[in-house]
Each structure stands twice: as C-alpha cells, then as structure tokens.
Amino acid sequence: MPDRKNIYGKSLVLGLVGGVVLALVLIGGGLLVLSMPSPAAIFEPGMGLKTAAVVAFFVTLALFIVLALVAGDGLLGELQYMIAGFGSFFVVLWLMIAWIF
Helix, strand or coil: CCCCCCCCHHHHHHHHHHHHHHHHHHHHHHHHHHHCCCHHHHCCCCCCHHHHHHHHHHHHHHHHHHHHHHHCCCCCCCHHHHHHHHHHHHHHHHHHHHHHC
16 A cells, blocks of 8 residues: 555645745845936946045055965065055056946
C-alpha cells in the first residue's frame, strides 16, 4: 500500500517556495519602480568640477590611508610611488565623478 501521509508533501513545499519566490520578485519590482528618479530629476545639472574635486580628494585620501596601513613594512620605500599614485588616482576619480554625477 502506498504511503498516504506524505502524498501532498512535495507539491506543498514546491508551492510554498514558488509563492515566496514570486512574492520576493514582486516586492523587488515594486521597490525598483519606487526608487526610480523622476524624469525631471534625471535632467537636473549634476556635480560640478569643484565639488567633484573635493569629493575625489577625500575618497583618494581615505583609500591611500587604508593602503598605507595595509602595506605595513616598506612604507617609507614606497612613499614616492604612493604620492605619484595619489596624484593619478585623484585626477581619474575627479574627472569620473564630475562626468558621472
């Protein structure tokens, strides 16, 4: 005789998992639609070169402090490379921030 106590077990689990996945997809889609900016906000002027320079400086400074702490030994020997890297990284970040934002 077949085992009748577990006849709905597999389909019940699949239905529940499918329902949870569907609910998560619907919630995610709703949050995506609600988080989209309005068309007027898309075409507003963004960040200028002056503000982007300030943001890029502090982002680069924070990153290079972390890199200096992680480097540990040999910090004095690598200082000239870090200064050159700071300059080039700052310029790239500055222009990319001004362009994107």
